[in-house]
Amino acid sequence: MMPGDALTAGAQVGRPGVRARGGAEAAAPSSAHAPVYGEAGAGPDADAERSSRYEVRCEEDLLTVRHAVREATVRAGFGIVDQTRVVTAASELARNAYVHGGGGTLEVRLLAPGGRRGLRLTVRDEGPGIPDVETALQDGFTTGSGLGHGLGGARRLMHDFQVRTAPGRGTTVVVTRWNDR
Amino acid sequence: MTPPRPTGVPILRLGDVLVTGLLNELDDTSALAFTAELTERIVSDGARGVLIDISRLEIIDSFVARTLTELTTMARLLGARVIVAGMRPAVAITLVELGLRLTGVETALNAEQGLTALGWQRMPHPPGPPGKARP
Numbered sequence: 001m002m003p004g005d006a007l008t009a010g011a012q013v014g015r016p017g018v019r020a021r022g023g024a025e026a027a028a029p030s031s032a033h034a035p036v037y038g039e040a041g042a043g044p045d046a047d048a049e050r051s052s053r054y055e056v057r058c059e060e061d062l063l064t065v066r067h068a069v070r071e072a073t074v075r076a077g078f079g080i081v082d083q084t085r086v087v088t089a090a091s092e093l094a095r096n097a098y099v100h101g102g103g104g105t106l107e108v109r110l111l112a113p114g115g116r117r118g119l120r121l122t123v124r125d126e127g128p129g130i131p132d133v134e135t136a137l138q139d140g141f142t143t144g145s146g147l148g149h150g151l152g153g154a155r156r157l158m159h160d161f162q163v164r165t166a167p168g169r170g171t172t173v174v175v176t177r178w179n180d181r
Numbered sequence: 182m183t184p185p186r187p188t189g190v191p192i193l194r195l196g197d198v199l200v201t202g203l204l205n206e207l208d209d210t211s212a213l214a215f216t217a218e219l220t221e222r223i224v225s226d227g228a229r230g231v232l233i234d235i236s237r238l239e240i241i242d243s244f245v246a247r248t249l250t251e252l253t254t255m256a257r258l259l260g261a262r263v264i265v266a267g268m269r270p271a272v273a274i275t276l277v278e279l280g281l282r283l284t285g286v287e288t289a290l291n292a293e294q295g296l297t298a299l300g301w302q303r304m305p306h307p308p309g310p311p312g313k314a315r316p
Contacts, residue, residue, distance in 0.1 A: 153279035
């Protein structure tokens with residue numbers, strides 16, 4: 001949405017296998033949930049900062065994603081309310097990708113810069129895109145079976161929220177929540 | 182039209198009240214099947230009240246919220262009063278922040294209070310062997 005935003009997803013388009021911090025590349029399985037892709041950073045926070053990517057292609061995938069995000073919130077040290085906020089946001093975004101985007105992926109990244117800990121979710125789909133993001137963020141706006149609170153609600157539940165979309169070019173939503181504020 | 186597939190969620194009848202609950206693993210298809218099954222049971226059992234325990238739900242997203250709101254409306258149209266019981270505190274906080282108020286959905290702190298609101302009361306004395314008076 002804002003120019004200059006560091007959309008992590010941008011660097012990963014077309015490179016669904018390996019990406020590491022600092023230019024060094026390393027691949028390692030990082031989740032007990034057997035994600036489609038696993039990777040581990042090579043920087044000083046390599047042990048804490050890692051990500052997993054999950055397919056969102058069917059209803060069962062929605063449940064799998066919720067489990068995976070829940071586990072990640074626990075690893076990130078979130079309390080029960082923050083866990084619930086993040087898992088709920090993940091559920092909304094994954095459902096959007098499944099229903100409106102015709103399926104997509106959700107990436108969970110544990111963040112650990114300088115002792116802080118957080119969680120970043122990147123939800124991508126290759127669907128029709130969102131023609132008018134501002135309208136889509138309004139409560140009550142819906143084109144599907146929900147209540148129209150998915151996108152705007154996910155924004156309120158997270159500390160940082162970015163959307164990149166264009167008609168015919170799919171939608172990428174990146175949301176972050178920290179556990180220290 | 183095939184009948185709704187069983188959801189695996191028991192619907193118990195206590196007099197004119199149906200007692201049921203939602204599982205955390207309920208997917209969208211099962212949620213819709215549950216709605217169909219519950220409304221059919223309201224009619225076939227002549228239920229006047231429905232208690233839905235949601236204490237096992239770890240999250241309520243907009244889809245589940247919509248399911249609960251629609252169920253409540255459908256039941257009311259069929260003459261039955263729905264009480265949703267046992268919401269976790271973290272779920273309530275998240276729901277409000279999400280912008281969902283479950284307008285029109287009656288709630289109770291737990292299943293016992295929900296059943297009381299529907300006319301059921303705790304027995305004054307638990308049943309025991311005949312002839313043994315309780316102190």
